[in-house]
Amino acid sequence: MSSPDDQKVLMAKIGAAHGIRGEVRVKPFGEDPLSFADYGILTDKIGSRTFEVEKARVQKTVVITKFKEVKDRNQAEELNGVELYVERAQLPDPEEDEFYYSDLNGLSVLDHDDTQLGKIVAVQDFGAGDLLEIRPKRGRTFYIPFTKAFVPEISLSDGYVRAQLPEDYFSEEGSDESEAASPDK
Known part of the structure; x- marks a missing residue:
């Protein structure tokens, strides 16, 4: 496993051009939408x-950004989809019970x-909160909520997280039963 100090951390992603002066729409990743601009x-x-x-x-939901290197709309349009990174070492240490998503990738x-x-393999947020995407040895990836109830223990130094899943977590019977009970059927 690589050390956190030699990793790049995804801070934001450039979207469409905005206006004619070389500004772009940026989708930031993090609680503070302007934080990607704080690290040089x-x-x-x-x-x-x-x-x-x-x-x-x-x-x-975006940050309209002007980069010094971008002079006009044509240059701005060429940047659509570019992901913006900083070196992990540039970031402050997280507080207790806070983690950089990049530090979680690869943990057992x-x-x-x-x-x-x-x-x-990833931390995702589809709108209802953070989810850990997990790749088993065989089969498709699956998700678990990244909450204290589902992930009560995280040990970055030992390279694992402990998941507390309900017994029927991988069962698909619940959705069939609810459909059968539906008055519409």
Whole structure:
């Protein structure tokens, strides 16, 4: 497992151009929508391009951003879809019970009796809260809520999280029973 200090952390993703002066819409990842602008130089995933925020303002669900390197709309349009990263070492240490998603990727997921359920491959949020996406040794990935009730223990130093899943968590019978009980049928 690589150390956190040699990792890049995804901070935001550039979207469509905004206006004619080289501004872009940026979708930030994090609680503070403007925090991606606080860490100096941002890079693309491989580090071949750098971006320095000249100014940024929140507008609804995006941050309208002007990068010093982008002079006009044509240059802005070319950036659509570029992900913006910082070096993990640039970020402050998280508070107790806070984690950077990049630190969770690759951790083993163990159940109450140390059986490995899989490894964390991503942290997703589809609108109802954070979910850990887990890849088992065989089969399709599955999700568990990233809450204290479902994930009561996290040990970054030992490389695992402990999942507390209800006995019927992987059962698909619940949806069939609710359909049969529906008065519409």
